Amino acid sequence: MLDDRNIPHRVHIVGAGGAGMSGLAKLLSQLGHDVSGSDVKPGYMLDTLRDVDVDVWVGHRPDRIADVDLVIASSAVPDSDPELRAARTSGIDVWRRPTLLSALSSRQTTIGFAGTHGKTTSTALAVTAMRGSGKDPTFLVGGEMVGMNTGASLGSEDLFLLEADEAFGTFRHLDLDAILVTNIESDHLDHYGTVAALEDAFAQVA
Structure with a gap:
C-alpha cells in the first residue's frame, strides 16, 4: 500500500478542481489524511471530492487554513494566491504538486x-x-x-x-x-x- 509517512496529516489543496489535483486529494483522503481543498471556480471534479470526505470550497478562504500542517498547490496556481500567502505568513509549509508526487512515489x-x-x-x-x-x-x-x-x-x-x-x-x-x-x-x-x-x-x- 502507498506509504505516506513523510506527508503531514492535515493537508489543504489549492487548485483541487483540476483532474490531477483532485486525484491527489482523493488519495490523501483514502490514506486517512484530513484533507480540504479549494478552487477559484466550481466544477464536477471539485464536487466529487465531497464524496470522499474532502472539505471543499470555491474561492479564496485564507481564514480556513490556519490549522493545517501543509498546503499543496497546483503548479498553475500563482504565488500571489491569497491562501498560499496566508500559509507562508503563518509558517505553514507550502508544496507544489511535483513535491507531493515525489513523496508518494x-x-x-x-x-x-x-x-x-x-x-x-x-x-x-x-x-x-x-x-x-x-x-x-x-x-x-x-x-x-x-x-x-x-x-x-x-x-x-x-x-x-x-x-x-x-x-x-x-x-x-x-x-x-x-x-x-x-x-x-x-x-x-x-x-x-x-x-x-x-x-x-x-x-x-x-
Whole structure:
C-alpha cells in the first residue's frame, strides 16, 4: 500500500478542481489524511471530492487554513494566491504538486506513463490490465476511468501506476522504477523553450 509517512496529516489543496489535483486529494483522503481543498471556480471534479470526505470550497478562504500542517498547490496556481500567502505568513509549509508526487512515489514501486499524446489512455489501460489480472495497484490518472468514476484510487499492493506529466517539468521529480514514453512532440515550450530541451527532459527521466 502507498506509504505516506513523510506527508503531514492535515493537508489543504489549492487548485483541487483540476483532474490531477483532485486525484491527489482523493488519495490523501483514502490514506486517512484530513484533507480540504479549494478552487477559484466550481466544477464536477471539485464536487466529487465531497464524496470522499474532502472539505471543499470555491474561492479564496485564507481564514480556513490556519490549522493545517501543509498546503499543496497546483503548479498553475500563482504565488500571489491569497491562501498560499496566508500559509507562508503563518509558517505553514507550502508544496507544489511535483513535491507531493515525489513523496508518494519514493516509497513504493512506481511506474510512470509519459508522452505528448496517449499517456492518460496508456495509464488507464495498464490499470485496467492489472486489475483484470487480480492485482490491486494504487493509481493516479489525469481523467476518470471508464466504469469507475474516478481517476485515482488507493490499492493494497506495493505498486503505484501514475501519469507522468511533462508540464512544468513535473516528471523530473518522480521516483520512477520504470517509465513508458508513448511519443514526443512539440509541447509546453513556454516551459522548455525548445523542442531539443523537451526531448532532453524526456531522456533524463527515461
